Amino acid sequence: MAKRVGMEVAVAVAEAVGQCDIDMAAVYPITPQSHIAEHLSDLVADGKIDAEFVTVESEHSAMSAVIGASGTGARVYTATSSQGLMLMHELLPIASGMRLPIVMGIANRAVSGPLNILNDHSDIMPQRDSGWISLFVENGQEAIDLSIQAFKIAEHKDVLLPVCVNIDGFQLTHMVEPLEFPDQELVNKFLPPRVPYATLHPSKPVTMGAFAMSDYFTEMMKAKDEALKNSKKVIIDIWDEWARMFGRAYKPVETYKAEDAEILMLTMGSMGETAEVAIDALRAKGVSAGLIKLRLWRPFPFEEIRAAAKNAKKLIVTDRAVSFGGPGGPVFSEIKSALYHEAHRPAIYNYIIGLGGRDVTVKDFIGMVEKVIPYNAEKTVDTYEFWGVRE
């Protein structure tokens, strides 16, 4: 078993990517992602990994550069945050439409304005429909593990889609945690070299990113949707393989004391561990509470969510982003649509929390559960609330 080391999570993500035999990276620095860019460029400059680090003038260029490099058959990586991700937005559906297995780390941060550099999920949510596989991590170890797994998922012949790994900015990226790096030989075994579906090469010319009008566009979109939906099976298989090789198991939906819980809470990302402490405190007081942690945002794990929520009377969904003028948070919207056809479904409540880096404490989670205890589950309060907003 590998030795544990104390390391900042952003640096550790770059180390983990360095274990993946990447050929090229193009990363433009932006808080709180910058330490990934810095450390990855160090690894290249110090000759520790045999890869090109392309210094670009913007995130739009970073994504363009990795798209081009991936087209040649290279294994590529980029990372960004917030405004940088917004600038990449135009290219994200192109990467997935061309079915390029790009891996991107996202140090999640609020989008302007007003300008705010701290954590929430308002950067990834507008990218939801870009056709990328989207994973969320809860701690530094998961950030390492999923950053490595992401390449294998993306490059699998039945997937061939870009993957983003969401790592809460500051709350995770800037934490120093005890971390275990997988043994390099085992990583090599787990992640063999990429076998591209097609490459840009003068000896065998192909066209990538071709033009398609109304006669073919629908078929392409259907193929992309099917690929994304079918990727869930591959992701689960790869997680099983990871568990066998490295001893840490991952599931699309993780649960904590959820099976017999009357009141469930749902979190995505780093808040999960705080919420677990709240569940323990509530259980000690005799409240039948449990937790669902959503790891797989796209493809959305409908069956797993239905199974996890089937015995609960009440379900509190937390969101770190707002769909302004819409149904509340984007996670809430998805959970409601997953449960709509269920004969026995819990009453669902939505709390918008942790915006722009606002701290979410154990007390907050306990408060949310205690707030819904007196609610009549038969009469759903179909609304959402900005938790802790001053008024």
Place this chain on the structure above:
Amino acid sequence: MAKKKGLATWQEITTGCVVFNPGSASEYHTGSWRAQRPVWNNTKCIKCGICYVFCPEGCVQQSEDGFFKANMDYCKGCGICAHECWPRAITIVEEK
């Protein structure tokens, strides 16, 4: 996939719509987009070739007699040839 009758299904298109057959864009006849067509009046034409130079589709060709005509499989009817033809030998007429 191009050999089959009719258009390919979503299962049949290549992953990411990669085109493995170089130059296959010529199989796509952009002339079907056309609403207007250029007509040459060879009594005014001085065979300068400005229509040939400016055609963005590259579909204007010189005939053996030295006059020019457009390949209607690809001519989109954009009218640039008529606009550039300074002896006014090309007119743009509506497709019927």
